[in-house]
Amino acid sequence: MEKYDRSDRYLKQLDDGQHEIALATKDLHVSYGEKEAIHGVSLDFERFKITALIGASGSGKSTYLRSLNRMNDNISGTKVTGQIMYRGLDVNSNQIDVYEMRKHIGMVFQQPNPFAKSIYDNITFAPKRHGEHHKKVLDEMVETTLKQAGLWDQVKDDLKQSALALSGGQQQRLCIARAIAMKPDILLLDEPASVLDPISTATLEDTLLQLKENYTIIIVTHNMQQAARVSDYTAFFHLGDALEYDETRKIFTRPKIKATEDYVSGHFG
Amino acid sequence: MSPRKWDKVATTVLYMISVFIIAVLAFLLLYILISGLPHVTWHFITGRSSSFAAGGGIGIQLFNSLYLLILSMLISIPLSLGAGIYLSEYAPKNWLTDLIRNMIEILSSLPSVVVGLFGFLVFSINMKLGFSILSGALALTVFNLPLLTRKVEDSLQAVHYTQREAGYALGLSRWETVIHVVVPSALPGILTGMILGAGRVFGEAAALIYTAGQSSPPLDFTNWNPTYIASPLNPLRSAETLAVHIWKINSEGIIPDASAVSAGASAILILFVLLFNFAARYFGNKLYRHLTGARERG
Numbered sequence: 357m358e359k360y361d362r363s364d365r366y367l368k369q370l371d372d373g374q375h376e377i378a379l380a381t382k383d384l385h386v387s388y389g390e391k392e393a394i395h396g397v398s399l400d401f402e403r404f405k406i407t408a409l410i411g412a413s414g415s416g417k418s419t420y421l422r423s424l425n426r427m428n429d430n431i432s433g434t435k436v437t438g439q440i441m442y443r444g445l446d447v448n449s450n451q452i453d454v455y456e457m458r459k460h461i462g463m464v465f466q467q468p469n470p471f472a473k474s475i476y477d478n479i480t481f482a483p484k485r486h487g488e489h490h491k492k493v494l495d496e497m498v499e500t501t502l503k504q505a506g507l508w509d510q511v512k513d514d515l516k517q518s519a520l521a522l523s524g525g526q527q528q529r530l531c532i533a534r535a536i537a538m539k540p541d542i543l544l545l546d547e548p549a550s551v552l553d554p555i556s557t558a559t560l561e562d563t564l565l566q567l568k569e570n571y572t573i574i575i576v577t578h579n580m581q582q583a584a585r586v587s588d589y590t591a592f593f594h595l596g597d598a599l600e601y602d603e604t605r606k607i608f609t610r611p612k613i614k615a616t617e618d619y620v621s622g623h624f625g
Numbered sequence: 626m627s628p629r630k631w632d633k634v635a636t637t638v639l640y641m642i643s644v645f646i647i648a649v650l651a652f653l654l655l656y657i658l659i660s661g662l663p664h665v666t667w668h669f670i671t672g673r674s675s676s677f678a679a680g681g682g683i684g685i686q687l688f689n690s691l692y693l694l695i696l697s698m699l700i701s702i703p704l705s706l707g708a709g710i711y712l713s714e715y716a717p718k719n720w721l722t723d724l725i726r727n728m729i730e731i732l733s734s735l736p737s738v739v740v741g742l743f744g745f746l747v748f749s750i751n752m753k754l755g756f757s758i759l760s761g762a763l764a765l766t767v768f769n770l771p772l773l774t775r776k777v778e779d780s781l782q783a784v785h786y787t788q789r790e791a792g793y794a795l796g797l798s799r800w801e802t803v804i805h806v807v808v809p810s811a812l813p814g815i816l817t818g819m820i821l822g823a824g825r826v827f828g829e830a831a832a833l834i835y836t837a838g839q840s841s842p843p844l845d846f847t848n849w850n851p852t853y854i855a856s857p858l859n860p861l862r863s864a865e866t867l868a869v870h871i872w873k874i875n876s877e878g879i880i881p882d883a884s885a886v887s888a889g890a891s892a893i894l895i896l897f898v899l900l901f902n903f904a905a906r907y908f909g910n911k912l913y914r915h916l917t918g919a920r921e922r923g
Contacts, residue, residue, distance in 0.1 A: 425794065427790060427793065427794065430789070430790070430793065432717070432718070455796045455797065455798050456796065457796075458793065458794060458795065458796040459795075459796035462794060462795070463790075463794040464794075465787060465790060465791070465794070467787050469785070469787035469788055469790065469791040470791075471788065471791065471792075471806055471810075472788075472809065472810045473809075481795075481805070482792075482795035482796065482797060485797055485801055485805070486796065531791070534791075534795065535794070535795070538795060538796065
């Protein structure tokens with residue numbers, strides 16, 4: 357891989373009063389033990405937009421994403437410094453109730469991870485734990501979220517079926533339905549299409565474009581076509597730094613940084 | 626020889642080893658059942674044993690075995706679940722927890738006669754429980770706990786970490802995730818461990834000879850008050866179990882039909898262990914289906 361000058365950056369600032377910011381990080385560092393994986397990333401994410409995080413393997417994009425709702429807390433030896441601003445609060449502070457915060461910042465993972473429960477229970481389980489017990493509300497929630505995730509028509513007659521019996525693509529869409537059942541503000545997706553076939557991927561992308569109406573979405577993807585198709589903004593990560601952040605069409609047509617240009621044109625990755 | 630041929634040879638050898646093991650097991654099982662079942666009558670199963678004359682039954686011993694099993698599982702299941710959940714989900718990885726794991730490993734390979742003598746010293750003598758069901762149940766707990774804990778921990782560890790992340794990402798606490806996501810997924814494995822543990826306990830003799838004792842007081846099956854001295858449920862009475870009975874009539878029995886009683890008792894013992902296995906497997910699958918909403922276990 358070519359050596360790039362990592363001080364050569366272009367990060368679009370969105371906090372100019374014209375954009376509504378849903379989430380922002382300020383000088384975010386993440387380290388695993390002695391090794392620092394993210395070297396101070398500051399990005400603003402606009403509300404009701406899809407932001408794609410792209411970059412080669414090991415660029416830190418997933419690590420960065422996972423720190424946004426503090427999923428890295430569970431990996432021992434991980435240290436996160438810097439600020440994650442959400443609604444005027446620093447998510448990365450000790451005073452934050454992580455469990456409460458994660459209701460607002462949901463996540464869908466690379467591997468579909470439905471619970472070993474029925475389709476219905478997969479969606480209603482967490483809302484029930486958080487105190488929602490009206491059957492009518494839960495029934496409606498199941499229908500709405502499955503429709504939003506583009507899965508309703510395939511499973512509506514068999515909601516008691518085990519989620520484990522679904523195909524990979526269906527499981528992933530169920531996981532999205534499960535995540536949006538919590539009515540989060542922000543949805544983080546960590547390479548959600550990496551295990552899906554092209555048809556499931558296309559359905560998933562349609563789903564994301566519809567979800568954008570109500571959710572702020574941040575998606576990590578390896579697939580540059582996917583980033584180009586679904587996202588409004590794209591951040592390019594390289595060796596633990598965000599080197600370029602701009603509107604997606606600019607990133608893919610007129611990147612300002614050499615590393616971004618080489619990456620999106622397939623010179624490394 | 627070509628790799629293909631090697632593969633054939635290896636397959637054949639492995640196949641023969643499997644057949645051999647199955648044959649040995651089947652032979653043992655059939656031998657015990659065929660030589661024992663002809664002696665099994667309703668009177669034999671329910672009747673009292675006799676000390677000198679022929680024609681004694683094993684009713685009391687069977688009851689003792691079942692009661693002791695239930696009591697020891699009542700003690701060891703909650704403890705092993707707690708310890709297993711702690712080790713798998715909460716314990717930090719450091720020298721102390723490694724030491725605990727090592728000690729559990731060593732404990733689980735302790736010979737049962739050593740456990741029995743330990744139980745005799747600690748529970749019967751020091752704690753003044755004497756030869757009693759409680760001493761026996763505690764000794765069986767010592768005998769069984771390491772294995773159950775290990776099995777619980779392994780079953781929980783086998784649940785993929787992405788399941789835990791799924792719970793956390795939905796704003797669930799660690800405890801909620803463990804109890805409602807991880808434990809249900811691990812339940813079939815945990816249950817298998819419990820069944821094997823129950824089978825071990827049911828067939829155990831050496832750990833009980835010096836703890837639960839080798840005889841039972843005359844029992845009054847009309848009084849079920851556990852504090853009454855002749856009550857079958859009294860945990861402080863001594864109790865000879867089926868396995869101990871088999872050992873005793875074979876080693877020092879003076880009844881003329883010792884071999885027949887021993888054969889019959891062995892057949893009953895085996896049948897009960899088989900029954901536990903099948904029943905628990907059935908209920909385990911049912912439970913799993915109930916918890917997962919799955920129609921078939923796939």
